[in-house]
Amino acid sequence: MSEPKLDCPFPKVFPSQFLRDDIFFMSLAYNQAIDAWRDDEVPVGAIIEHGGEVIASAHNQVDGSLDPTAHAEILAMTKAARAIGDWRLTGATLYVTKEPCPMCSGAALMGRFKRVVYAVGDPKMGCLGGATDLNALPRVNHHIEISGGVFEEECRELLQAYFRLKRLDKE
Numbered sequence: 001m002s003e004p005k006l007d008c009p010f011p012k013v014f015p016s017q018f019l020r021d022d023i024f025f026m027s028l029a030y031n032q033a034i035d036a037w038r039d040d041e042v043p044v045g046a047i048i049e050h051g052g053e054v055i056a057s058a059h060n061q062v063d064g065s066l067d068p069t070a071h072a073e074i075l076a077m078t079k080a081a082r083a084i085g086d087w088r089l090t091g092a093t094l095y096v097t098k099e100p101c102p103m104c105s106g107a108a109l110m111g112r113f114k115r116v117v118y119a120v121g122d123p124k125m126g127c128l129g130g131a132t133d134l135n136a137l138p139r140v141n142h143h144i145e146i147s148g149g150v151f152e153e154e155c156r157e158l159l160q161a162y163f164r165l166k167r168l169d170k171e
């Protein structure tokens with residue numbers, strides 16, 4: 001039933017703590033994605049920033065937890081809400097290595113995030129502009145600032161390598 005694990009050939013990155021910009025936080029999300037791979041999960045990672053600090057981090061755990069909702073973003077949002085003691089994550093920014101799916105884009109709206117920053121766009125399932133844009137629902141009052149393409153090459157390479165190696169592994 002369980003297939004042999006694929007070793008992750010990518011090292012983690014160590015961004016400077018002095019410049020806490022989008023690339024800094026996305027680098028941390030990238031490191032979470034590497035943790036996902038090390039757990040034999042599709043390498044997607046998420047970080048939530050609030051007041052300049054990381055208040056939650058998580059990686060995809062769908063396979064290990066047998067839970068279709070165990071996406072990095074959802075797990076991080078739950079942790080973040082607990083960390084600040086409020087389900088309203090107003091003022092927080094979600095950093096995620098792949099554009100959020102319908103579930104996670106919806107959750108980001110429901111959680112009233114200030115911003116969502118993603119690395120790799122997803123034309124199939126991305127719901128913040130890739131396949132469709134939940135953030136543009138005309139009657140929804142809350143809108144999120146969206147930025148895509150941050151630390152994109154690294155995150156894309158990680159995802160593509162994972163699926164490539166998985167396929168080779170099966171052949």
Ligand SMILES: [Zn+2]
Nearest residue numbers: 071101103104
């Ligand atoms: Zn998702």
